[in-house]
Amino acid sequence: MLGSGWFKRFCVPTPVWVLPEVQCYQSSTCCHGSSVTRVPRCKLGRQKLFLMNPASYRGMEDMATLPELHDGAIMHNLFTRYQQDLIYTNIGSILAAVNPYKQIPGLYDADAVELYSQHHLGDLPPHIYALANECYRCLWKRSDSQCVLISGESGAGKTESTKLLLKFLSVVSSGTLRETRVEQAIIQSSPIMEAFGNAKTVYNNNSSRFGKFIQLHFAQSGNIQGGCIIHYLLEKLINSPVV
Numbered sequence: 001m002l003g004s005g006w007f008k009r010f011c012v013p014t015p016v017w018v019l020p021e022v023q024c025y026q027s028s029t030c031c032h033g034s035s036v037t038r039v040p041r042c043k044l045g046r047q048k049l050f051l052m053n054p055a056s057y058r059g060m061e062d063m064a065t066l067p068e069l070h071d072g073a074i075m076h077n078l079f080t081r082y083q084q085d086l087i088y089t090n091i092g093s094i095l096a097a098v099n100p101y102k103q104i105p106g107l108y109d110a111d112a113v114e115l116y117s118q119h120h121l122g123d124l125p126p127h128i129y130a131l132a133n134e135c136y137r138c139l140w141k142r143s144d145s146q147c148v149l150i151s152g153e154s155g156a157g158k159t160e161s162t163k164l165l166l167k168f169l170s171v172v173s174s175g176t177l178r179e180t181r182v183e184q185a186i187i188q189s190s191p192i193m194e195a196f197g198n199a200k201t202v203y204n205n206n207s208s209r210f211g212k213f214i215q216l217h218f219a220q221s222g223n224i225q226g227g228c229i230i231h232y233l234l235e236k237l238i239n240s241p242v243v
């Protein structure tokens with residue numbers, strides 16, 4: 001998962017032309033607005049420039065299909081999609097998410113839950129619900145436990161993604177939009193855990209200062225039967241960059 005700060009570090013923000021002498025130019029309109037001049041913006045060494053296939057310019061849903069796979073191509077792809085509020089991108093079987101730091105209308109509503117619960121992975125655009133649905137289906141398809149590993153820098157959106165996963169699983173497993181008592185208990189445990197283990201830091205106003213291992217147990221009927229949350233690496237506030 002990526003916080004949007006990544007783009008500031010890796011992406012050149014406006015279109016650039018790469019000239020033979022490897023200079024980077026940005027278009028700029030003169031004060032009368034009548035002509036366009038090219039003003040040298042910065043110089044880049046050849047080692048920092050990578051080939052780019054025009055096919056990847058608009059952004060791709062699955063980065064495993066990018067013709068060139070390097071930092072520049074990955075960051076450009078994620079950034080292009082992020083600008084269109086497409087925060088989820090596949091990398092083969094991995095889902096990359098960029099924190100939008102805003103509510104995207106309709107992205108997580110009941111219709112989205114229903115839509116993704118009725119389609120297989122890959123049928124619809126990448127989404128955390130598509131991943132959750134695949135996990136749930138694989139429980140029965142493979143008759144085996146499933147695991148989702150969520151990682152990323154502080155503020156990247158791991159906790160929010162975990163809550164979305166739990167929300168989706170609770171709705172799909174109960175078969176209705178109303179959660180049962182067990183599902184409610186699991187979802188409502190989040191604010192209690194956060195009250196004890198979260199703190200405001202320079203990266204995140206509601207930063208989890210501990211890791212979480214969440215286990216859900218499903219009955220053969222498909223319902224969530226129970227679960228447990230194991231915390232680890234609880235940080236002492238004295239060691240963390242609290243503001």
Ligand SMILES: Nc1ncnc2c1ncn2[C@@H]1O[C@H](COP(=O)(O)OP(=O)(O)OP(=O)(O)O)[C@@H](O)[C@H]1O
Nearest residue numbers: 099101102103154155156157158159160204207208
């Ligand atoms: N999918 C999302 N849509 C909208 N806002 C989001 C989303 N994910 C995260 N955010 C926003 O970003 C903030 C930080 O996200 P979150 O707490 O999940 O990060 P984190 O990766 O768990 O960070 P930490 O490791 O510090 O606990 C949230 O409080 C929320 O405001």
